[in-house]
Amino acid sequence: MKTSSVVRAAVLAAGVASIGGLAQAQDYNINLIANPGAEEGPASPNGNTIVMIPNWDTLDDGFTVVAYGTAGFPAAFSGSGQKFFVGGNNAQFSTASQTIDLTPLAQGLDTGAVTFQLAADLGGAGNQDDNASITLLWADGAGNSIGTSGLQGPLAGERGNQTKLLHRMTMGTVPAGARSVTLVLFMARNVGPFNDASADNVSLVLSRPPCNPDINDDGVADQGDVDYLINVIAGGGNPNNADPDFNNDGVGDQGDVDALINVIAGGACP
Numbered sequence: 001m002k003t004s005s006v007v008r009a010a011v012l013a014a015g016v017a018s019i020g021g022l023a024q025a026q027d028y029n030i031n032l033i034a035n036p037g038a039e040e041g042p043a044s045p046n047g048n049t050i051v052m053i054p055n056w057d058t059l060d061d062g063f064t065v066v067a068y069g070t071a072g073f074p075a076a077f078s079g080s081g082q083k084f085f086v087g088g089n090n091a092q093f094s095t096a097s098q099t100i101d102l103t104p105l106a107q108g109l110d111t112g113a114v115t116f117q118l119a120a121d122l123g124g125a126g127n128q129d130d131n132a133s134i135t136l137l138w139a140d141g142a143g144n145s146i147g148t149s150g151l152q153g154p155l156a157g158e159r160g161n162q163t164k165l166l167h168r169m170t171m172g173t174v175p176a177g178a179r180s181v182t183l184v185l186f187m188a189r190n191v192g193p194f195n196d197a198s199a200d201n202v203s204l205v206l207s208r209p210p211c212n213p214d215i216n217d218d219g220v221a222d223q224g225d226v227d228y229l230i231n232v233i234a235g236g237g238n239p240n241n242a243d244p245d246f247n248n249d250g251v252g253d254q255g256d257v258d259a260l261i262n263v264i265a266g267g268a269c270p
């Protein structure tokens with residue numbers, strides 16, 4: 001059949017397209033991964049064919065999507081949706097990845113105080129140790145590696161030799177100066193021709209530490225802080241070296257005063 005060459009061409013086209021359309025991280029506290037649960041795009045009828053997987057960069061290495069309940073594969077569970085990622089046929093190793101541009105969050109990332117939470121449902125089949133793992137590759141503005149983070153899925157023993165996925169989560173600090181992150185979903189086969197490593201609900205969320213409304217550093221958050229901030233924004237002295245960009249939008253202006261007043265009144269951090 002010529003199907004594989006057609007699919008390969010489509011996958012390569014998708015890979016090229018993704019270079020020009022790098023997804024941008026626009027905010028904290030949201031999942032930065034697109035199509036995180038394999039719900040977009042088609043499913044392979046039996047896992048033996050490769051399908052187009054929207055938003056993921058794939059190689060022609062077997063990595064594919066299967067519907068829950070397909071013979072030999074896990075059953076759906078609460079929150080699973082209808083489909084999941086699987087290692088695929090004749091694949092000792094297979095991968096899919098997404099690279100996210102973190103430039104919009106640069107100001108926060110340069111503080112070195114941004115944290116991440118990486119989570120996914122990861123699994124495999126029966127008593128086989130086929131397993132899924134995730135690696136985060138953090139890079140600076142020049143594309144140089146500045147650190148890695150990882151999440152390992154369960155082996156057969158941890159699954160009780162059942163064909164299913166288990167929730168796995170890890171947290172850490174984003175390396176200061178990060179400007180992009182590549183998430184690599186890595187499927188490893190240990191038994192048989194089929195790579196049964198499975199994954200679903202891939203989530204990468206970045207968070208900032210809580211804001212500090214005590215701008216003037218006198219131990220209380222009150223009108224004095226608002227006055228201090230207004231004075232700094234107006235070009236006045238800043239003896240406490242406070243960051244006037246309270247709402248982290250890149251400029252010090254009335255928006256910061258409004259945000260500070262809101263926080264002091266009991267509102268959420270911007």
Ligand SMILES: [Ca+2]
Pocket residue numbers: 037038039080081082083084200201
């Ligand atoms: Ca799913």
Ligand SMILES: [Ca+2]
Pocket residue numbers: 128130189190191192193194195196
């Ligand atoms: Ca296998």
Ligand SMILES: [Ca+2]
Pocket residue numbers: 213214215216217218219220221222224225
């Ligand atoms: Ca204060």
Ligand SMILES: [Ca+2]
Pocket residue numbers: 244245246247248249250251252253255256
């Ligand atoms: Ca601001």
